Amino acid sequence: MMEMNKRLKMDLLLDLELLRTFVMVAKTGELKKAAQAIFRSQAAVSMQMKRLEELVGCTLMERNNRGIQLTDAGETLLGYSEQFLKLNNATFSALNERDLSGQFNFGVPTDYAQDFLNFFMPVLTREIPNLEAKIICDRSRTLRKKLKAGELDIAIVAGEPDYTDDQLLWSERLIWSASAQINVEELKEIPVAIYDDNCIISDLCISGLKKSTISYRQVFSSSILENVATAVHSGFAMSLLPESMFDSCKIQEVSSSILKSNSVLNMNMINSPMIDEPILTKIAECLRLASNTQRLGSRSV
Structure with a gap:
């Protein structure tokens, strides 16, 4: 026994x-x-x-x-x-060395560069150790052009209605945000920070302001989203920010009676048709895993 x-x-x-x-x-x-x-x-x-x-x-x-x-x-x-x-x-x-190895040119939105290096690359390196990555940072719309021109193998881009073949990685709300120190209801004119770039967030921000009935003035603009977030954190302006940049200790969500946003930012993966499906599936899994780890404690585009 x-x-x-x-x-x-x-x-x-x-x-x-x-x-x-x-x-x-x-x-x-x-x-x-x-x-x-x-x-x-x-x-x-x-x-x-x-x-x-x-x-x-x-x-x-x-x-x-x-x-x-x-x-x-x-x-x-x-x-x-x-x-x-x-x-x-x-x-x-x-x-499967032939399938899960080789050099890949990754396109990453400029405002995601630090997150990609800190969160995404460690996962890719661990899960696909024979992968050689070359990272190109640019705006989502420019990355789409680069991939179409054959300059990229895979890219993370902001989703837009005109593109239906993207593979969803993660989603997050876009929130009208103001410093927690400001009493928004008492303001006669809203100071606004604009993400001054050719991208979906900028389009939605400007469109939302035009559709609203509030009086506002632009007091800050930058092509770097982190700078826009800093302007909000400091109380200098309000702006439309991705939820992952929303620090509840520093900023508040603006009442929907003042500025309303039902928009959702989809971050997607696009790829060259030359890449085999098993490799795409593995890389997509890695990117989703890394994005979840990053969003459980960090920020965005």
């Missing part, structure tokens, strides 16, 4: 899907955030963690007012899980 028990224990196999979810829960510290990052329901993630604990025979995490904390056993499993997942990816890369 003892010999059989030993053999049964030796035959136990860890499920890589469970380990991937476990790593995401450990990294985010919340079931809800982990579920968002891997495109599953919170209930499904909770069930996966229960199955994993049953499989390994010990408690891996505990909940408290700070979120989810790993136990000593959880910390041990986390280290091994990351190694297992890296080895899994390295194995597939080695077996």
